[in-house]
Amino acid sequence: MMHPHPEGNPLPPRWADWLLKWLSPPELLEEMQGDLHELFAERVREAGVRAARRQYWFDVLGFGRPYFLKRKPNPYPKPLHTDMLKNYFTTAWRNLTRQPGYALLNTAGLAFGLTCFLLIALYVVDELRYDAFHTHAPDLYRVGEQKTSAAGKETRVASVAFNLSAVAAPQLPGVVSSAVIMNMGRRNLANQENKNVFYVEMRTAPQSFMEMFDFPLLAGDRATALKEPFSAIITRSMARRIFGTDQVLGKTLLLERESSFRITAVLEDVPAYSHLQFELFFSQATHHSQEWFRDLRNQDWHSNSFLTYLQLKPGVQPASVASGLEKIVDGHREPALAAAGSFFLQPITDIHLRSAGIEGAEGGSITYVYVFSAVALLVLLIACLNYMNMATARAAGRAREVGVRKVVGARGSNLVTQFLTESLLVAFISLAVALVAVNLALPGFNAFTGKSLSLHPGTEPAIWAGVLAATILVGVVSGSYPAFYLSAIKPFRALKGAGYAPGGALAVRRTLVVFQFTLSIVMIAATLVTYRQMNYVRTKDLGFNQQLLVVVDINSGLVRRSFETIKNELNKLPAVNEVTVSSRVPGDWKTVPQVALRTAAGTGETKSHFIGADDRFLRTYQVELLKGRNFFAGTSDSTAVILNETAARALGITEPKDQPVDIGAISFDGNRQELAQPLKVRVVGIARDFHFQSLHEKVAPMVLAHRKNPAHYIDYFTVRLTGTQLPGTVAAMEEVLTRIDPEHLFEYHFLDQQWARFYEEDQRRERILGASALAAIVIACLGIFGLAAYVAQQRTKEIGIRKVLGADSFGIAALLSKDFIRLVLLANLFAWPVAWYATRLWLRQFAYRIEPGWALFVLAGGVALGIAVLTVGYQALKAALANPVKSLRSE
Amino acid sequence: MRRAYLGEFEELVLLTVALLNGEAYGVSVTKELLEKTGRAVSISAVHVALHRLQEKGLVASSLGGASAERGGRRKRFFTPTAYGQQTLREIHDTRNQLFDLIPKTAWS
Numbered sequence: 001m002m003h004p005h006p007e008g009n010p011l012p013p014r015w016a017d018w019l020l021k022w023l024s025p026p027e028l029l030e031e032m033q034g035d036l037h038e039l040f041a042e043r044v045r046e047a048g049v050r051a052a053r054r055q056y057w058f059d060v061l062g063f064g065r066p067y068f069l070k071r072k073p074n075p076y077p078k079p080l081h082t083d084m085l086k087n088y089f090t091t092a093w094r095n096l097t098r099q100p101g102y103a104l105l106n107t108a109g110l111a112f113g114l115t116c117f118l119l120i121a122l123y124v125v126d127e128l129r130y131d132a133f134h135t136h137a138p139d140l141y142r143v144g145e146q147k148t149s150a151a152g153k154e155t156r157v158a159s160v161a162f163n164l165s166a167v168a169a170p171q172l173p174g175v176v177s178s179a180v181i182m183n184m185g186r187r188n189l190a191n192q193e194n195k196n197v198f199y200v201e202m203r204t205a206p207q208s209f210m211e212m213f214d215f216p217l218l219a220g221d222r223a224t225a226l227k228e229p230f231s232a233i234i235t236r237s238m239a240r241r242i243f244g245t246d247q248v249l250g251k252t253l254l255l256e257r258e259s260s261f262r263i264t265a266v267l268e269d270v271p272a273y274s275h276l277q278f279e280l281f282f283s284q285a286t287h288h289s290q291e292w293f294r295d296l297r298n299q300d301w302h303s304n305s306f307l308t309y310l311q312l313k314p315g316v317q318p319a320s321v322a323s324g325l326e327k328i329v330d331g332h333r334e335p336a337l338a339a340a341g342s343f344f345l346q347p348i349t350d351i352h353l354r355s356a357g358i359e360g361a362e363g364g365s366i367t368y369v370y371v372f373s374a375v376a377l378l379v380l381l382i383a384c385l386n387y388m389n390m391a392t393a394r395a396a397g398r399a400r401e402v403g404v405r406k407v408v409g410a411r412g413s414n415l416v417t418q419f420l421t422e423s424l425l426v427a428f429i430s431l432a433v434a435l436v437a438v439n440l441a442l443p444g445f446n447a448f449t450g451k452s453l454s455l456h457p458g459t460e461p462a463i464w465a466g467v468l469a470a471t472i473l474v475g476v477v478s479g480s481y482p483a484f485y486l487s488a489i490k491p492f493r494a495l496k497g498a499g500y501a502p503g504g505a506l507a508v509r510r511t512l513v514v515f516q517f518t519l520s521i522v523m524i525a526a527t528l529v530t531y532r533q534m535n536y537v538r539t540k541d542l543g544f545n546q547q548l549l550v551v552v553d554i555n556s557g558l559v560r561r562s563f564e565t566i567k568n569e570l571n572k573l574p575a576v577n578e579v580t581v582s583s584r585v586p587g588d589w590k591t592v593p594q595v596a597l598r599t600a601a602g603t604g605e606t607k608s609h610f611i612g613a614d615d616r617f618l619r620t621y622q623v624e625l626l627k628g629r630n631f632f633a634g635t636s637d638s639t640a641v642i643l644n645e646t647a648a649r650a651l652g653i654t655e656p657k658d659q660p661v662d663i664g665a666i667s668f669d670g671n672r673q674e675l676a677q678p679l680k681v682r683v684v685g686i687a688r689d690f691h692f693q694s695l696h697e698k699v700a701p702m703v704l705a706h707r708k709n710p711a712h713y714i715d716y717f718t719v720r721l722t723g724t725q726l727p728g729t730v731a732a733m734e735e736v737l738t739r740i741d742p743e744h745l746f747e748y749h750f751l752d753q754q755w756a757r758f759y760e761e762d763q764r765r766e767r768i769l770g771a772s773a774l775a776a777i778v779i780a781c782l783g784i785f786g787l788a789a790y791v792a793q794q795r796t797k798e799i800g801i802r803k804v805l806g807a808d809s810f811g812i813a814a815l816l817s818k819d820f821i822r823l824v825l826l827a828n829l830f831a832w833p834v835a836w837y838a839t840r841l842w843l844r845q846f847a848y849r850i851e852p853g854w855a856l857f858v859l860a861g862g863v864a865l866g867i868a869v870l871t872v873g874y875q876a877l878k879a880a881l882a883n884p885v886k887s888l889r890s891e
Numbered sequence: 892m893r894r895a896y897l898g899e900f901e902e903l904v905l906l907t908v909a910l911l912n913g914e915a916y917g918v919s920v921t922k923e924l925l926e927k928t929g930r931a932v933s934i935s936a937v938h939v940a941l942h943r944l945q946e947k948g949l950v951a952s953s954l955g956g957a958s959a960e961r962g963g964r965r966k967r968f969f970t971p972t973a974y975g976q977q978t979l980r981e982i983h984d985t986r987n988q989l990f991d992l993i994p995k996t997a998w999s
Contacts, residue, residue, distance in 0.1 A: 035934055
């Protein structure tokens with residue numbers, strides 16, 4: 001219909017023509033366009049090309065009238081191929097049932113990938129939605145303070161001075177409400193009815209706490225629960241523990257050193273995904289009338305002792321509220337102090353994962369959430385790549401079918417739809433298998449992660465929607481490449497003979513295998529490195545002997561005063577080797593305070609950690625004394641101190657010669673307090689460095705002072721056991737203490753267990769990484785297993801001929817495997833740099849770390865290679881051992 | 892009579908189609924209109940009118956007359972149907988009747 005214009009004649013603007021085609025009804029296009037071209041030619045003659053082109057545009061636009069636009073019919077009436085869908089399903093099903101081995105392999109691969117993905121996804125989703133269940137969650141913030149010490153070190157703490165909560169709502173327009181949680185320490189709590197006594201932490205909260213947060217109530221009135229003094233709220237399980245039932249509304253609790261409290265509300269147990277965990281809260285109103293409380297209100301602008309939450313008006317910027325608070329607080333502080341601190345507001349939904357830099361913070365880490373998400377996606381990707389590989393490898397088998405379909409009139413898009421249907425079918429079957437697998441694995445997974453995840457018809461619809469979306473994505477992604485590949489089959493060649501497959505697939509298949517194995521090798525290497533590091537951390541010489549040490553908390557003044565007696569009594573126990581007292585112990589969950597040291601000669605301060613101990617400390621912990629002497633027994637030596645090597649180096653002391661040192665200030669939790677009188681001490685000894693914090697940290701300077709010091713009193717007994725007769729010993733120790741102070745709560749722990757807790761999270765991550773590496777390599781092997789089987793099948797005749805001509809089975813097996821092995825070796829090359837870089841990044845968080853040597857990466861590659869050899873070799877050998885008569889017989 | 896409503900412009904186009912006597916297509920009608928009445932109409936308006944006339948049954952069309960200038964595209968030629976001719980005559984008669992009835996005194 002379109003004949004080219006005679007050469008040399010100018011043409012109307014192409015875009016205008018295109019627009020015309022778009023605007024006009026097809027049946028009128030010819031005459032309309034013809035007319036326009038005719039007019040154009042005329043105008044070119046009359047007014048020149050430019051004017052003609054301009055006019056052409058006007059003319060075309062004139063055709064954008066309702067008259068023409070309305071009449072425009074659907075140019076490509078495309079009925080929905082719902083009829084064909086049935087056929088696609090039937091074909092897909094037949095394909096699967098006719099080649100059960102291949103179908104099984106593919107389904108297994110996808111199911112495995114989906115299982116891993118779902119487990120990790122559940123974990124990640126759970127981590128991410130901490131604290132999101134409160135209605136006001138987007139507006140709730142926790143107040144923290146960022147302080148810069150004199151030495152320039154920055155610390156962030158999550159508790160602030162009392163008055164921030166008192167002034168926030170009244171004085172700042174953006175703040176709706178505030179709640180401060182006060183921790184009054186541990187008390188004995190009794191149930192009036194049956195006199196059971198429990199040792200609980202007494203925490204108070206204001207009524208605003210009930211309104212800001214949405215902890216679900218079982219009984220009671222949210223609006224008044226904490227309003228009255230002497231009321232308390234309790235969780236269901238705590239109620240059961242104390243009263244034996246959860247119908248406790250209105251009952252009375254007796255609290256040591258306070259009077260009785262009435263239970264005004266019973267709460268559901270606090271869910272695991274709340275960062276704030278509690279079982280009991282007492283009403284803050286109880287203390288409002290007391291003098292110490294009023295003093296706090298009047299005077300406390302400096303401390304870092306109170307957990308404070310704010311609720312902002314929606315849309316208010318937290319930064320502006322933070323600076324508003326700062327202005328108010330700075331007005332009540334000395335300029336030096338004011339300059340060093342600034343406040344920040346942390347959204348509560350960030351607390352669980354993003355509190356990394358904050359002292360005393362527990363919880364997960366956002367970095368690991370990213371890492372695990374990446375791992376989950378990678379595993380799923382590998383599974384999809386598997387499907388793609390297998391499907392394209394088997395293309396020759398489908399060629400005839402595709403050829404016939406094309407001849408009968410299927411368009412490319414139809415074929416794509418067909419193959420996508422197939423892959424979606426497989427994806428959903430895999431989903432069914434994966435759901436079963438996930439539910440089987442969940443109990444173990446939950447135990448491992450310490451969560452309570454679940455995936456069943458009752459789980460939130462949002463999660464199910466995600467699961468469905470993931471499955472559909474898997475189906476579409478897996479099927480995309482095979483679909484396009486297969487629809488490129490040329491019908492003529494396909495129908496001519498057997499064994500035709502479109503070209504170009506071999507390279508893609510090889511790339512996919514290399515990619516899969518690269519990922520697997522990286523993950524194996526990462527696992528190996530993690531394992532080595534954790535091993536190192538567990539077995540590294542800590543500078544003291546952490547075995548067989550029991551630490552007993554000193555919880556009452558009476559016990560503290562009578563410690564000599566207690567020490568003697570404990571020493572009498574047969575199983576006890578040594579006893580010492582100290583202010584802190586290595587591995588303590590309470591932070592070791594820091595002091596500022598100043599030598600006579602030196603200028604400036606040295607920051608050092610501080611532990612007050614007695615003369616038995618070094619012996620009990622088996623810390624080596626390098627130079628000088630230990631403390632003398634008794635109190636005569638109270639101005640003596642022992643430094644660790646790092647501290648000695650920092651102060652420039654090589655020989656302990658009673659050098660005088662001034663301790664000017666002590667800071668607990670970043671709260672610096674200047675001592676009224678600087679503590680003057682003398683250096684009498686230098687001890688070997690020992691780790692008192694986790695190996696994530698470098699050993700810091702430490703000064704071991706005599707227990708009789710004004711800065712920090714003793715807080716712990718440490719007992720070294722002989723290692724025999726363990727069970728009765730703890731009871732005997734408890735008895736010793738209760739003899740002195742019957743009301744004393746006996747709290748103890750084994751030091752090595754506590755120490756291990758530092759690395760709990762790391763160990764957990766190590767396991768997850770290991771499991772993922774295993775998953776990745778399993779899927780990759782499923783992949784090459786299928787491919788190898790297929791390749792072997794294709795070359796049956798060749799193998800038969802080779803055997804007849806005298807080749808031995810192993811030679812043939814080697815021949816078949818050669819190709820795959822080469823690919824795995826190539827994958828190694830790619831994997832090593834990536835693994836090296838990634839593991840270096842992770843290791844940096846440890847101050848004491850291993851250097852991953854070459855051997856580790858070679859090992860990872862070797863493992864992958866070994867598994868690949870086994871997988872491929874099995875298929876190759878099987879093919880090589882086949883009877884050549886059978887393989888050559890078929891025609 | 893059962894005459895379809897005919898707009899003023901459509902009437903002009905119909906007249907022109909009849910005038911052109913078998914040579915009437917988009918471009919020629921547009922040119923003729925410009926020449927005879929001095930009205931510069933857009934080609935699209937003329938096309939709309941022609942197709943509306945066809946819808947109303949007043950003209951019939953056929954394709955033909957491709958030329959290189961048009962890129963090989965054919966023209967759609969319009970001719971009045973019998974009904975169209977009848978309509979024209981009626982319009983003409985009606986106009987004349989009314990014109991004749993104007994009293995001489997109205998002409999100043």
